[in-house]
Each structure stands twice: as structure tokens, then as C-alpha cells.
Amino acid sequence: MDVSSAVEVCKVVDLQLVTQTGEFFLAVSFLIMGVTTVAFVLMAFKAAHEKRKFYFIMCYVTAISTFAYYAMLSGQGWLITPNCRQLFYVRYVDWFFTTSLIFLNLGLIVGADTGLNIAIIAADMLMIFGGFMASISSGHIKWLWFSLSLLIFAPLVYTMLRGYRALVDRSNPSVVEMYSKVAWIAAITWGLYPLVFIFSEGTGDWSPNFEIMIYAVLDIMSKVVFGFVLLLSHDGLDRITNFKSFAPIREAPSYGTQMTKAPVESYI
DSSP, X not given: OOHHHHSOOOOGGGOBOOOHHHHHHHHHHHHHHHHHHHHHHHHHHHSOGGGHHHHHHHHHHHHHHHHHHHHHHTTOSOEEOTTSBEXXXXXXXXXXXXXXXXXXXXXXXXXXXXXXXXXXXXXXHHHHHHHHHHHTOOHHHHHHHHHHHXXXXXXXXXXXXXXXXXXXXXXXXXXXXXXXXXXXXXXXXXXXHHHHHIIIIITOXXXXXXXXXXXXXXXXXIIIIHHHHHHTOHHHHHHHHTOOOOOOOOOOOOXXXXXXXXXXXXXX
16 A cells, blocks of 8 residues: 555645744743743742742743743744644643643642542543644544543533532632632633634634634633732632741730839839
8 A cells, every 4th residue: 555645745835834923922922931930930939938839830830831832933843734734732742731730739729639639630631632632633533532632621620610629618718719719710711722722723714823822812821820810829828838927026915014013113
């Protein structure tokens, strides 16, 4: 069998490639992720030792995205799909690690045990792998991979909004409020990623430039905004780590002092 005859070669006119418009959004996203990483690092070193794990995890989330966006901006980490479309596979490498780290942060917030954290993170990695396989496939195979990925995605969102929430509901109200904010940010933004896939890598109705723009907005919301909301929730983090902020030292009232001094003064 002639293998070359079975491979569909894309014509130049059929190629859908990223132009300067897409490169602009890649550059903006790279700068935002880079600056945010520096900010998170500075915040981590200023934070109390008990809370630094949350800061460092978010540092790596945005740092990995910074590297990924630099690779895309440099014209690296991409391939041509069977649909003659430019695909930055390095984006899936980014998501493979960053979404797992975000789930790790959520697990630490609710106090999930190690076994549950491992199960959730492993499922998340399978979901991203399924999405990547869908992006490089065509025809019914593409949508089968996409469906398998969604089958894992749905329980993950349920765990985020209900399973983990049941654990955190027994905590301090400030912890519940903090978790609710970050969980809904993650759930809403992550829920939009499959929609972008359908119209871009799926059907090809959206151009690679528009795809890059939408993915960039979602990445910034799910990582940068998520990170700042989490790390600036000082009261919630204090409650989780049982950290007691150092309040200004006030002179304690000395009850009975005057009563002991009064007799001494009376003898002078």
C-alpha cells in the first residue's frame, strides 16, 4: 500500500495560519502572564510561611503559561492538523500542568486527602489528553475523542462545585466565601473552553486568530484573575492555615495596680 496516497496533503491556499493579529494577542498574553508571575513571586516572599504553598502553586501556573505563550509567539510548538489548520499543541502542554496545579490548590483549600487529590489530578490530565487527541484528529474520531474528554470534564466540574464545596461548607464563612469565588471563576471559564474548541479546532468556523484571542481571554481569567482573587483573600487563607496575624501590641489593663499602689502612697 502506498502510504503517501493515503495522506491528504494540504494545499497552501487551504492552510489556516496565524497572522499578525494573532501574534498581537500572543504578545499581550505573554506580557500579562509574565508580569503576573513576577507579582505572585513577590507576594509569595512577603506572605507568611504557612500560606506560601498557595502562592507558589499560582506562581508555577502563570510561569508555565508564560513559557507556553513565549513559545507560541516565537513560532514554536505548533503543527498542521488534518483540517489544514495551524494548531499550537504547546497550549495543551500548558493546560496539562496548569489545570492540575489549580485543582491542587482547590484541594488544599478544602482539605482534601492525598488520595482524592491524586484521583482528581489524574482525571484532569486524562481530560486534557483527550482534548489534544481530538484537536489533531478528523472526522468521527475527532468527536469521539472530544466526547471522551467531556465525559471526564463533567464529573470534574461537579466535584469542584459540589463535592469540594461539601467539604469546605464546614469551614469558616470567610473560607467558604473565598472558595465559592475561585471555584465559580474556574468552572465558568473552563466551561467555555469546549465551546471554543467546537467552533475553532472542531468545525473550523472561527479563524486561528479569533481562536487565539478567545483562548487568551479565558487563560487570563482562569489563571491571573483566579490567582489574584485567591491570594488576596487574606482572611480565608489565614483561617485555612490557622495563621494568626500579628496585631499591634496593646498594653494590657493591669487590674488591681492602683489598689496595690494606693496603700503605699498613703504611707509616704
